[in-house]
Amino acid sequence: MPDAASSPAPLVGVIMGSRNDWETMQPAAELLDQLQIPHECRVVSAHRTPAEMMQYASGARGRGLQVIIAGAGGAAHLPGMVASETTLPVIGVPVQSRALQGLDSLLSIVQMPGGIPVATMSIGASGAKNAALLAARILSLQDASLTQRLDAFIQQQHDDVLASAELP
Numbered sequence: 001m002p003d004a005a006s007s008p009a010p011l012v013g014v015i016m017g018s019r020n021d022w023e024t025m026q027p028a029a030e031l032l033d034q035l036q037i038p039h040e041c042r043v044v045s046a047h048r049t050p051a052e053m054m055q056y057a058s059g060a061r062g063r064g065l066q067v068i069i070a071g072a073g074g075a076a077h078l079p080g081m082v083a084s085e086t087t088l089p090v091i092g093v094p095v096q097s098r099a100l101q102g103l104d105s106l107l108s109i110v111q112m113p114g115g116i117p118v119a120t121m122s123i124g125a126s127g128a129k130n131a132a133l134l135a136a137r138i139l140s141l142q143d144a145s146l147t148q149r150l151d152a153f154i155q156q157q158h159d160d161v162l163a164s165a166e167l168p
């Protein structure tokens with residue numbers, strides 16, 4: 001996992017409930033890198049380090065973060081608990097669990113009570129990738145150069161699909 005103290009100051013916090021979630025969450029970090037969005041990556045567990053989780057969430061806005069991406073698996077309380085301690089947008093990524101293949105994670109994250117929103121992505125690495133893209137779209141509202149980089153990403157994706165469209 002990259003050094004959390006990397007500069008410039010992070011705008012997106014990518015957190016996860018366990019180091020074992022990193023493989024799932026890494027595509028989010030890679031996409032944020034590609035879009036040149038400063039970010040930090042940390043393990044913050046709702047169950048194993050609850051005090052640190054509360055501190056992370058309540059201090060996030062003051063440290064300059066603008067969006068939090070939170071990945072968790074199983075009894076996946078991290079995104080919802082973080083959203084309860086900050087008014088920043090929180091994007092939840094359900095990590096695929098061994099026992100229930102991530103359906104447990106998805107339902108844990110998506111079923112928030114009214115009043116505390118979590119934008120829930122799909123299960124696994126695709127969800128992590130889309131979490132980064134959603135964070136980028138939020139940040140692009142105030143950043144014209146990021147909007148251009150997002151447009152270029154979409155154009156490249158379009159071109160890549162067309163280039164691979166012809167099958168043998």
Ligand code: RP5
Nearest residue numbers: 017018020021072073074095
């Ligand atoms: C959650 O429990 C984590 O997000 C992880 O996906 C799941 C299992 O954690 P480990 O036992 O693999 O550390 O808190």
